[in-house]
Amino acid sequence: MELFYFLLFGALSAVVAALELSKRNKDRISTSSVFTAFKNNYLLIYSLMMAGDWLQGPYVYYLYSTYGFSKGDIGQLFIAGFGSSMLFGTVVGSLADKQGRKRACVTYCITYILSCFTKHFPDYKVLMLGRVLGGIATSLLFSAFESWLVAEHNKRGFEQQWLSLTFSKxxxxxxxxxxxxxxxxGNLLVDSLALGPVAPFDAAACILAIGMAIILATWSENYGDSSDNKNLLTQFQGAAIAIASDEKIALLGAIQSLFEGSMYTFVFLWTPALSPNDEEIPHGFIFATFMLASMLGSSIASRLMASSAPRVESYMQIVFAVSAASLLCPIVTSFLIAPSNVKGGGISFSGYFQIFGFCTFEACVGIFWPSIMKMRSQYIPEEARSTIMNFFRIPLNIFVCVVLYNVNAFPITIMFGMCSIFLGTAAVLQRRLFVITDGHKSKSQEWEPMERDTEAEPLND
Known part of the structure; x- marks a missing residue:
């Protein structure tokens, strides 16, 4: 079993390294030194922000269980996090557009640091407060930083295609x-150094504090619509009107909700799928393998977005279709391989097959993130970017809360089948988005063919 994971991990590592090292000039986007410095600054801060988030993830459930809370209590705490992201996310997104994206990013750091601090108290109400703060922070993480980047990128006059380079990296x-x-x-802090399950949260708080200091020292402020005559209600109405009046924005929101809803459901389902009879599986190693697969996807996305063809609206149809097929693996194995009722032991043969399918899905996730970011930068209006992005997360959070509440009510194959249907629907909607945008592009090229050719050609040299 250990040899299988080692070989799979090594193979993915070799493919990722080969893809990165084999990039030729035509696979790269020519940029300026000023942009490179700007990009590296953002990547440093974004990496620190994500490190603060990733450090906490594997140990939240474990920490709550060590405090003696039941599975039901822990489920309610998780639902509180997604619920607060849904209820407060749009509000903080609108405040980011109005009060400034840099302030919103700093608020993310402060809010998440406070959430980490609450983990020191084995009191249910304090931990619930921490989950609410964590939900608010999550909304800011997935809207404020991207909104700041797009606005600052455009304000500094950088080429639009260079955004895809920053997104993929x-x-x-x-x-x-x-x-x-x-x-x-996290494994070093908790297991090797035996500092306890709260140690990763303390480390996350320190990393977030460092990132906040760099933001304060190096970032300038930018806004969506800072006019004084627009209150939050007016901003909500404007965002809702933008979504309702522009089919491209509405399709983008539906696609994002369907894919991310399936992705977060997968996060809860992959462990019971691989160990239905309490088999002993190396969770940390499998998680690292999934992340390598995601890196492979992002490396593929960087190559795709560096060229003018295929367009992101085109290849994402295939990505959604492949992701839908990959999550059918648990259903396929349930029909082809007789289930075992033996408790414990190592991972089953069907589990090995499912790991390949799950790695394929994670590779699709790696392609999805920079690609959806690029499409959002093209179609979402700047004045309400954070507000609209958090509007998109409302159906996502409702879906995840419903799944969490009913996770034991349906067989796991039904849950995976539901996710596959959602991803197939996303592929259909992506096809519609491609048709709309391709039609608009064709019309504009009839008027400005020479101008577009001269702009696009240097980027692929």
Whole structure:
């Protein structure tokens, strides 16, 4: 069993390294030294922010269980986190557009540090407060930083295509390499140094504090719509009107909710899928393998977005279809392989098959993140970017809360089948988005063919 994980991990590592090292000039985007410094500053801060998040993830459930809380109590704490993200996320997103994205990023650091501090108290109400703060912080993490980046990128006059380079590197580092390093660091603190399950939260707080100091020292402020005559209600109405009046924005929101809802459901389901009879599986090693697969996806995405063809709206149809097929693995194995009722032991043959499917899905996740970021930068209006992005998270959080509440009510194959249907629907909606945007692009090219050719050609040299 150990040989299988070692070979799979080594193979993925070799493929990722080969993809990165084999990039030729045509696979790269020519940029300026000023942009490189700007990009590296953002990547450093984004990596620190993601490290603060990744350090906590593997130990939240474990910490609550060591405090003696039941599975039901822990489930309620998790629901509180997603619920607060849904209820307060849009508000903080609107405040970010109005009061400043840099302030919102600093608020993320402060809020998450306070959430980490509450983990020292084995009191249910204090921990519930921490989950609420964590939910608010999550909304800021997935909206304020991207909104700041897009606005600052445009304000400094950088080429639009250079955004895709920053997006792909941010996912490669923040959702791949940093996740692996954070998992190893957490394991070192809790197991090797025996500092207890609260140690990763203290480490996360320190890292977030360092990141906040760099933000305060190096970032300038930017806004969406800072006009004094617009209150929060007016901003909400404007964001809702933008979504309702522009089919591209509505499709983008639906696609994002369907994919991320399936992704977060997968996070809860992969462990019971691989160990239905309490088999002993190396959770940390499997998690690291998934993150490597995600890095592979982001590396593929960087190559795809560096060229003018295929367009992101085109290849994402295939990505969603492949992700839908990959999550059918537990259903396929349940029909082809007789289930075992033997408790304990190592991972089953069907488990090995499912790991390959799950790694494929994680590779799709790695492609999804920079690609959806690029599409959001193109279609979401700047004045309400954070507000609209958090609007997208409302159905996502409702879906995850419902799944968490009913996680034991349905067989695991039904849950995976539901996720596969959602991802298939996302592929259909992506097809519609491609048709709409391709039609608009064709019309504009009829008027400005020469101008577009001269702009695009230097970027691929």
């Amino acid at each position: 941010a996912i490669f580092l923040g959702n791949g390499l940093i996740a692996i390093v954070s998992g190893l660091l």
